[in-house]
Amino acid sequence: MTAPVLPRSVGTPLARVDAREKVMGQARYAYEHHAEGMAYCHPVQATIASGEVQDVDASEALACEGVLAVIWAENAPALGDAGDDELALFQSRSVAYRGQIVGAVVAESLEIARDAAGLVRVAYDERPHDVMLRAEHPELYAPEKVNPSFPNETGRGDPDGAIAAAAVSVDETFTTPAFHNNPMEPHATVAVWEHGGLTLYDSTQGASGVASTIAKLFELEPAQVRVISPHVGGGFGSKGLPRPSVVLAAIAARVVERAVKVATTRQQMFAYTGYRTPTIQRLRLAADAEGRLQAISHEASEQTSRLKEYAEQTAICSRWMYAAPNRRTAHRLVALDVPTPSWLRAPGECPGMYALESAMDELAVAAGVDPIELRIANEPEVHPENGSRFSSRNLVACLRQGAERFGWERRGEPGGRRDGRWLHGMGVAASTYPAYQMPSQAAVRIRHDGGYVVRIAAADIGTGARTALTQIAADALEVPLEQVVVRIGDSGFPRASVAGGSSGTASWGTAIVLACRALREQLAEHGGEVPADGLEATAGTAEFLKSREQLARYAFGAQFADVRVDASSGEVRVSRMLGVFAAGRIINPRTARSQLIGGMTMGISMALHEESVMDAAYGDFVNKDLAQYHIAACADIEQIDAHWIDETDDELNPMGSKGIGEIGIVGTAAAVANAVFNATGRRVRDLPIRLDRVLAS
């Protein structure tokens, strides 16, 4: 294992290094980049959910003053294969979902492009569509792998037999609706064909990945595509992979031979920038009379589109959370005429832990055991499926510390606490997220004046990554922060992994530490003297990652909710929420707290508000704006707090860090749902916990 970094700046609540730039409006986001002779592109979206484009009549649109081109399958440039049919824009006439891009207008202004897009007449051969996920759908099948490459099914022992024979059991179905990521900044791209290649100012979570994919599509050398994304206004996974909007910008710019801007509208984000699949999850738990688990069975049904197989890894959390001799996890998928689902903050763990942790609460009730004690009684010694040692596992400490901080002992019997119209209740749920780390490279240079510049194609999507990486670099170099500048968001920099899987800080930080150490060695070879033209070192983490022992590396946490439910209306409000996490060393407590309470806020939102409603007749999501797609408003978040335990884990990376971007949203919805049960004695097993569902349950 590589030696740990001695923390100096790491662990301090440094304010964001780019805060001033952002507050002053000087931080430029994708759409704010300009080039000579800018043109604008607006897509034409399919108004059928399944079929073929028969013909496009562009005459009216082309007649508009300022319209430069109308693009569709018949006149679009041919693209190479990037292995993602969602990106094969205009390569066929086939329509896989309502809202898919089937044409586009390029014009002198955004207004003209948008107006003319409405004048493009598209004739279709329409086929009947099938857009509704249901548990008994005849076309459900077992995908080979689930996202990104986990086996679909795992099993051990005889869960069915154990459940049939158990003293206490739970067998319930939980559902979650489709959720949309909705980062504040919609997807945007400025595409410029220049210097014999393509420059994209793009709102992305991974500049290196976009550059590779776009190079394949346009049959360019990777070095001919440069993706620049210094600032990104959120992504939550929806910018983790290139979306059709970036391909559209590049196509349009090639067709009109000018720089082109594409801005995605909020409504368009409900069609082609990804979302979390709805899930139907059957949870079966069996325990002895003391609550010791004898079996865990977690089966999830979910959807994908006809363009691409995306199988959310919903049930995998049940592979490592609790000990039980008999176990099963499985996923079933159906391809429907729907938009392509994709990553949304903690894909898999987020919906899966809602179901598992709700079922655990039901088991606690059935066994007459406190839900915290139930979880502690089922702590595994090693990974319950593969026997690996945990590099660190502090779920119990999170539960214990959280219970004390939250005042768990004041929790009453279900339906027991009433104050006027309001029924009060408390709930708890565990959180977990894998401590992923992906290969990345970094370069660091020392100038003759002693200043250091780190370069890495990492992304700061509002998380504070730029700040945390600056702290890591300073400590690795053992110099004051002021001497270090970290430059990110450019595919021209050393290749970095995507800002996803809560892996950014660990993956990129390790690359930076290795590069910094290499530079210090070089510097030592120069007797500590910096040559006139400086010194530079680069390093990658592939070898380091291969050399690590195979361990079970996960972060854990415990979330507590105190809710009130209006007995007359069924309205649920969260009075108090606490999360306690064990996620290795926390690099920056200020931005970490922001990540954790941000995730928890999103979890409350998932529990109570968020829901993308599929229109069976038309095949699109009906509520496609933020007035209709409810997220938690400020008034919905009353008291919220996050703490963490000092977890030392030397088997992760030189910083000793696990990721914190996603764990905050994992388990929150279950904690809220469990609190609603404690308040009312009613169990709502379908998210969101709307007032009508509370009244009906």
Place this chain on the structure above:
Amino acid sequence: MRPFAYERATDAAAAVALAGGAEGARYLAGGTNLVDLMKLEVETPELLVDVRDLGMDAIEPGEGGGLRVGAGVTNSALAADRAVRERYPMLAQALLAGASGQLRNVATVGGNLLQRTRCAYFQDVTKPCNKRRPGSGCPAREGEHRNLAVLGHSQACVATHPSDMAVALAAIGATVRVVGPRGERTIPIPGLHRLPGDEPERDTVLEPGELIVAVELPALPMAGRPAYRKVRDRASYAFAVVSVAVAVELEDGAVRDCRIALGGLAHVPWRAERAEAALRGAVPGEDAFGAAADAELAAAEPLRDNAFKVPLTRNVLVSTLAEVCA
């Protein structure tokens, strides 16, 4: 966005003259709903007549001890007005239950009354909607209608009126002053908004070119207790699933008079006259409140996914009446 002409009027007569009764003209005040609808191309006006400079921003004593509120008064200003807070607290509550602080700072009283339904199909020009394109059909009836009407809807339209303020005004029995190409007139609330019938494209009885210049509130002593309750899917910035505005006058242990209006249930702010009639003379209590609610809700015709609104309204009306009469 489609090109349009923009004119700024300096008095009501000039505004009416500019609009000229043309179908393609729209008055623009706060623009919080109209401009959104223009972006969606639900509204494609040829002419916007800006009415923000008409001096309609005063709140003055009205006839018989009431208040006269200029149509250009912002929602924030009306909610903050001392006379409103003291004499019509349910109106202040209703206003503050609506939208967000930023929206209330620009949205006006006249515009609030005339805002359009938030039915998803009305707002999506790629789908049919009888309100937007008469005769094209109503996908909401079989589609997404969880928060649409249970009272007074028609085959053609199941939309709801989204305003909170209008529900309080319906309970108070306010009237609107209107200036139009054919002169001035006064229209009561309820009465301004219409049920959809087979003309859902008409939200109100206003004729093309008519401009609301003021809202008049009659003196109503029993409105002196705050009693606007809004049930919604999140704590703020959501339209009502159901709302109730209630005023009760008790005498000798019985209800002498009362006002009840309901929101989120119909194409209009729904004055619950049957419930009022049932409650008058009754001894306040759970039974009387329940009977009043049942009298009104007997006419409910819920759709597939909004039947919950009927028992929900009953619950909320009963508990609000209980609080007001306590």
